[in-house]
Amino acid sequence: MTILIIIITCFVSIMAFSRNDITEKLQFNAAKIYHKHEYYRLISHGFVHANWEHLIVNMIVLYSFGRATELYFHYNFGRMANAYFLILYFGGMLFSNVYALIKHRDNPYYNAIGASGAVSSILFCTILFNPWSKIYFFGVLPIPGVLFALLYLVYCGYMNKKGGDSIAHDAHLLGSLFGLIFPIIMDPNLLESFLKKLLNF
Numbered sequence: 001m002t003i004l005i006i007i008i009t010c011f012v013s014i015m016a017f018s019r020n021d022i023t024e025k026l027q028f029n030a031a032k033i034y035h036k037h038e039y040y041r042l043i044s045h046g047f048v049h050a051n052w053e054h055l056i057v058n059m060i061v062l063y064s065f066g067r068a069t070e071l072y073f074h075y076n077f078g079r080m081a082n083a084y085f086l087i088l089y090f091g092g093m094l095f096s097n098v099y100a101l102i103k104h105r106d107n108p109y110y111n112a113i114g115a116s117g118a119v120s121s122i123l124f125c126t127i128l129f130n131p132w133s134k135i136y137f138f139g140v141l142p143i144p145g146v147l148f149a150l151l152y153l154v155y156c157g158y159m160n161k162k163g164g165d166s167i168a169h170d171a172h173l174l175g176s177l178f179g180l181i182f183p184i185i186m187d188p189n190l191l192e193s194f195l196k197k198l199l200n201f
Contacts, residue, residue: 002066012047028112034105046115072129092121096175117175124179
């Protein structure tokens with residue numbers, strides 16, 4: 001599933017780099033979703049990116065943690081693993097934009113693109129299953145996943161409140177929370193397992 005999503009996302013994003021009409025047609029625009037009922041934008045925006053850096057970072061994170069999540073899901077959910085993985089990814093994409101959809105529903109100039117909300121769901125799901133695994137901060141500094149998660153959530157919350165940049169920090173925050181909550185809804189025992197692992201450091 002991870003590889004397939006990466007291939008499709010890269011294909012669409014690379015096409016959109018040279019064709020603005022593709023980005024305009026697929027990007028998240030709350031006003032068009034809310035008033036014109038273009039609901040496909042809730043998903044399609046995750047297949048286009050602003051530039052090569054945006055695309056590469058998201059796809060590296062997705063590749064690194066998506067494969068791990070798939071393994072965890074196959075072990076814990078068996079034959080439902082692929083379906084749950086898709087729900088995690090696209091559910092994270094949808095949930096991450098709930099706040100923006102409500103806030104910007106009357107603002108036709110608000111647009112957003114990228115798979116960051118969905119990718120955050122995948123990342124935080126792996127932290128749920130293995131909270132003490134190392135995550136390389138900025139690709140260099142190894143820190144425990146649970147510490148990274150805490151710092152990331154605090155940062156996203158702070159930057160979302162502060163504003164002033166073009167990054168949808170609210171999408172990162174909500175996507176991350178979905179990645180923690182969804183697996184527990186599917187199997188409440190995962191919460192107990194997470195707490196036990198958290199205490200056995």
